[in-house]
Amino acid sequence: MRVIMLTLFALSLGAVPAGAWAQAPAKKAAAPAPAASPTAYDDFVKGAEVVPGLIGVIRKNGAVYLAISTSQLGTDFVQTAVPATGLGGFGPAAGEPYVAPARIMRFERVGNAVAIRWPNTFAKVDADTPQARGAALSLPGSIVAVTPVVAESPTTVVISAAPFLGDVADFLAQFNAAAPHPGHTYHLDESRSFFTASKAFAQNTVLRVAQTWATDAPDTIDNAPDPRSVEVDVTYNIIAAPHDGYMPRIADDRIGYFELPMIDFQHDRYPTRNLYYISRWNFMPEQPGAASPAKNPIVFTLSNDIPVEYRDPVRRALLAWNAALAKVGILDAIRVQQQPSDPTFDPDDIRNNMVRWIDATSPQYGAEALIINDPRTGEEINVGVNVDAVEGLAGRVYRYFVAPARGLPDSVALEQKYAADNLYGVVLHESGHDLGLQHNFIGSMAYTAADLQSKTFTSKYGIATSVMEYTPVNVWPKGTPNGDYHQMVLGPYDYYAVRYGYGTVPGATTPEAELPTLSHWASKWPDPLYRFASDEDVDFAGGHAIDPRVQQDDLTDHPVAWEKTQLIMLHGVLDAVDQRFPKPGQSYSEARRAFLLPLQLYMRDAVMPAHVIGGEYLSRADAGDPHAAVPLQPVPRADELAAWQVLQTYLFSDSAWHFRPDVLDRLTYSEVSSLGPDMKWAYDPSPRHDVAVVEMAAQTQTRVLDELFAPLTLQRIDDLSTKYAPGTTMSLADLFDWTRNGIFGDVASGGVARDGVVRRNLQVLFAKRLAQLWVAPAKETPSDAQALARLQLVDLSGACSSALRRDLDELSRAHVEALQAIADQALQARATIAAP
DSSP states (O other): OHHHHHHHHHHHHHTSOTTTGGGSOOOOOOOOOOOOOOEEHHHHTTTOEEEOSSSEEEEETTEEEEEEEGGGTTOOEEEEEEESSOOTTSSOOTTOTTSSOOEEEEEEEETTEEEEEEOOOOEEOOTTSHHHHHHHHHSOOEEEEEEEEEEEOSSEEEEESGGGGSOTTOTHHHHHHHOSSTTOOOEEEEEEEEEEEEEEOSSEEEEEEEEEEEOSOOOSOOSSSSTTEEEEEEEEEEEEOOOSOOOOOBOOTTSOBOEEEEEEOSOOOSSOSEEEEEOEEOOOBSSTTSSEEBSSOEEEEEOTTSOHHHHHHHHHHHHHTHHHHHHTTEESOEEEEEOOSOTTOOTTSTTOEEEEEEOOSSOOOSEEEEEEEOTTTOEEEEEEEEEEGGGGGTHHHIIIIIHHHHTOOOOHHHHHHHHHHHHHHHHHHHHHHHTTBOOOTTTTTTSOHHHHTOHHHHHHHOSSSOTTSOOOOOOOOTTSOOOOSSOOSOOHHHHHHHHHHHOOOTTOOSHHHHHHHHHHHGGGTTSGGGOOOOGGGGOTTTTOOOOTTOOSSOOSSOHHHHHHHHHHHHHHHHTTGGGTSSOTTOOTHHHHHHHHHHHHHHHHHHHGGGGGTTOEEEOOOOTTSTTOOOSEEEOOHHHHHHHHHHHHHHTSSSGGGOOOHHHHTTOOOOOOOOSSSOOTTTOOOOSSSSOOHHHHHHHHHHHHHHHHTSHHHHHHHHHGGGTSOTTSSOOHHHHHHHHHHHHHTTTTTTGGGGOOHHHHHHHHHHHHHHHHHHHSOOTTOOHHHHHHHHHHHHHHHHHHHHHHTSOOOHHHHHHHHHHHHHHHHHHHHHHHHHOO
16 A cells, blocks of 8 residues: 555656646745854863764763764665653554654755755665656655754764654654544653663664653553653664665565565656565675675574573574575574673664563563664665563463363473473564565465374474464364474475575676566465465455465464364363363462463454355466466355355354353452552453353354455455356355355244354344345445345345244244344335335
């Protein structure tokens, strides 16, 4: 979307008639006050603390100044804004570099002032060409601030760093996103904002600001001593822009790298101006194309806040990527060191690629890669990983799911090993992002169930073809062989992708010259071992995603069969919680935790078969790639029906949500009497003392119905008949009929009297959905779906009439009459609307 927006913006500029801007009435602005003459540098620094570095820092009388070399005026720096402290889970974490994009920053002399500018870097043009001049005139930049020169010498100008006390990072957007209600956000109180640190290193200068964000409606953040006033430290980093002869590499959508979007105004030879450079580290092998050491390795530094017991798995995971880089001739590319106790070591030095351990009261993620790129080329300047302390609790998955499912004894040692192995897999994944790799959510489709049950196989090839997958724990029922629980090795795709990003293309001196070789390297997409599909391909909720092979948290080349196996196994674990939890002397909260974790896994797996319904197989292969199929292939109707039957049995039935009373009657929680203010991280009791299984069932069922009956999903299913022969794939009539029979099939016969509360709730839920589809359909709902909804309502009304002629108990009769009322009122309402 952002690339499209840039393209449209560029085109709209080109469409503006000459002189159009001048036709708008101009507002008269007050002339700026003339800047005072700067003080002589030598006089200014008397009694000041001067810190030399990339851009010098001067501290004087409690204020902070920047000493910029005159040779640096007008030159490019890379500037970032990164929170140095987090919001405890309510917003970005400490060290997260995505609050604001990395931008090119320039300091430009304007009389006795300096303009701090973000120039526009989206255009890809050659210097000193008509295209470069045109892009410079057409694409706007942004001004951060204009600030007076307070002192100067023939070689240096000094400006106040005060502009960085403002919201240069646009942190307001983070608070707006976290606020639960419009208008209940925070504002920057500049009177309580100040510099806490200012540092200058050889390759970067750091300004750290303590900002106070205030509100009169403190209903967003509950983990500050005074939620009306939240302190956020922001680190502004001004970094030397690389000038090392790095050659960008052009991306290919058959292999997943993070991409830097550009607009190519230099050439008209391509069908679109959009150009994408991949994100990658510049290792600079001593002899490109031959096995030789990296002159510029990634040196990861393990922060001293990482618990000692987890440092070894983190280290081993980072170093694992050396195997893939060695395959393309780059040796000793990844190195790892422990943060030294030397007081002169500073994590803020951009040359340090930090791996940190983050504590948050409300964890938002397990771990996150940290990448700073040169926005002109995609070259990575600094990388790292934040690991959330929640990863240390991964042993609970072993305790509450793995051990019960496999019939294994309780073991603190095995829990600790499970947590360490899980952390190893997580860091392996995140450090793959540090190399530029995107997620790959089709990586689980290449291996069979038998493969994943073999320890020999998984220890060599992993449980998916890529560590960039989101893999669930690889657990099989008791009595079945079991491979590794986690992805413990690089997969075939990882080696393949590293070759694309880091292999040398002999003789190529421009990014365009590399394209024939790169295209050949990327041509293996049809082979399941080397397929790639990423985040945009798993947006099933709104109907965008269509390929059921692309999923998060699934395994094997037959995911519906795997999901069925998992659902059966998880149901068994849930029904046996009382046999393990709580142990003597434990609170019954332990039983609650032991139930909720596998229940969440059950809910996750129960929605997955819905992705098959109305699906199509989507290929990223180019025309002419070996064994390439056409881009769209139908999911066979038989497979869609099989997926529906899994939904029917394990999601839409009463039995799917029926658990033993001996389990359910012990799932309470421990009360807490807090002396402090209301803080959800300390005590966030459920409205009910039991586990609301019925409501959780309804939430999961609603999620699936939302997906299946989203306007875009209905459109796609309706259009399948235009591409495929009748009967080869499902139709809209199939969707409505399968759902009606699965949900209302027992109404007419009177079997509704045997239904439980989960089933009754589902029937009301779906009846109301049909009514909405007929009376007030969402925008872009196809007319065929509206007509079928009407037919279903007519059939439902008739089925209810049949049921009401039978001998029903009071609750069943009330329920059937309510269903009939929903159907009849919807039919009558539409008839009334349509009447002249």
